[in-house]
Amino acid sequence: MSEYLAAHIQERLAARAHELGIKVEVRDDVVYLHGQVASVEQCHQIEEAARMAAEGRRVCNEVSVVPVREPGGEERLS
Amino acid sequence: MIRVAAVGDLHVGPEVAGAYRERLTGLPDHADLLLVAGDLTRHGTVEEGKVAAEELHDLGVPVITVLGNHDYHSDQQDDITRVLEDAGITVLEGEGTTVECGGTCVGIAGGKGFGGGFAGRCASDFGEPEMKAFVGHTKAFAERLGTALLGLDCDTRICLTHYSPVEETLSGEPPEIYPFLGSYLIAEAIDASGCDLAVHGHAHKGSEKGVTPGGVRVRNVALPVIQQAYAVYCLGAE
Ligand SMILES: [Fe+2]
Ligand SMILES: [Fe+2]
Numbered sequence A: 001m002s003e004y005l006a007a008h009i010q011e012r013l014a015a016r017a018h019e020l021g022i023k024v025e026v027r028d029d030v031v032y033l034h035g036q037v038a039s040v041e042q043c044h045q046i047e048e049a050a051r052m053a054a055e056g057r058r059v060c061n062e063v064s065v066v067p068v069r070e071p072g073g074e075e076r077l078s
Numbered sequence B: 001m002i003r004v005a006a007v008g009d010l011h012v013g014p015e016v017a018g019a020y021r022e023r024l025t026g027l028p029d030h031a032d033l034l035l036v037a038g039d040l041t042r043h044g045t046v047e048e049g050k051v052a053a054e055e056l057h058d059l060g061v062p063v064i065t066v067l068g069n070h071d072y073h074s075d076q077q078d079d080i081t082r083v084l085e086d087a088g089i090t091v092l093e094g095e096g097t098t099v100e101c102g103g104t105c106v107g108i109a110g111g112k113g114f115g116g117g118f119a120g121r122c123a124s125d126f127g128e129p130e131m132k133a134f135v136g137h138t139k140a141f142a143e144r145l146g147t148a149l150l151g152l153d154c155d156t157r158i159c160l161t162h163y164s165p166v167e168e169t170l171s172g173e174p175p176e177i178y179p180f181l182g183s184y185l186i187a188e189a190i191d192a193s194g195c196d197l198a199v200h201g202h203a204h205k206g207s208e209k210g211v212t213p214g215g216v217r218v219r220n221v222a223l224p225v226i227q228q229a230y231a232v233y234c235l236g237a238e
Helices: A002-017 A040-053 B046-056 B077-086 B129-150 B175-180 B184-193
Strands: A023-027 A030-037 A058-065 B002-007 B033-037 B063-066 B095-101 B104-111 B156-161 B197-200 B209-211 B217-220 B231-235
Touching: A002 A023, A002 A030, A002 A040, A030 A040, A040 A058, B002 B104, B002 B197, B033 B156, B033 B197, B046 B077, B063 B104, B063 B156, B095 B129, B104 B129, B129 B156, B129 B184, B156 B184, B184 B197
Parallel strands: A030 A058, B002 B033, B033 B063, B104 B156, B156 B197, B197 B217
Antiparallel strands: A023 A030, B002 B231, B095 B104, B209 B217
């Protein structure tokens, strides 16, 4: 069942890649990954971990890397 | 006026060593202190803790941090704390500290915190020992936090946690996981002490701004939320 598979992949992402915030969706024979991570390396790690648990399904990695801009502006709180 | 720079969820490791520090050049021109809201590492290893210490040491302003759940993952939180403290970074876990900033005394109390949820939809101290342990961990933390906040002798009071005190800054996360993202008990401690600001991280998909029931401004500074090296909040009169 695809719902169990998605849950198992999510577990694998936590255990292997230590990513908790990735959305996993299984549609037909494709596993979709959505979310944001800190680096390109993590993005690859996630895909690899997902593939290991994907039971041969194709993995479509739509995870992006968080853009970290130069600090700009300040908020006055008084 | 005090300028507080804040960021959380750096999640550094050897593969990205040095990258975050590059963004911190000029920090003393923009802020009087830097607060780090936990999850400095990915797997919670000492090796990653050392990378975090390298990113955050000698920045020209005091750096105060708490640890996050990721920093506990490898059971090396005590060693990570030591590595950070050896680098001159203050690590809070249920206690407070004060910093002098241009004649104003800024007090910061905080710690990791924990989950449990929010009023009306929260876990309660009832039933199995596992459940009691879960809620008990948050309760014990909130009590220590409340004491630490009230014990600060300062002009400006800030609460720094990893887990969230309010729901508002979680907006964007699935509501089903709110109980794992924070607890109203943290907000209760904040309101009892009359803080000027509460800063947290952890909710990567949450929102930046919220407020406690008592009117204290809450800011979620998780890196994926603020999407800049740090946010700056100005407190007090000019
Ligand atoms: Fe995090
Ligand atoms: Fe976290």
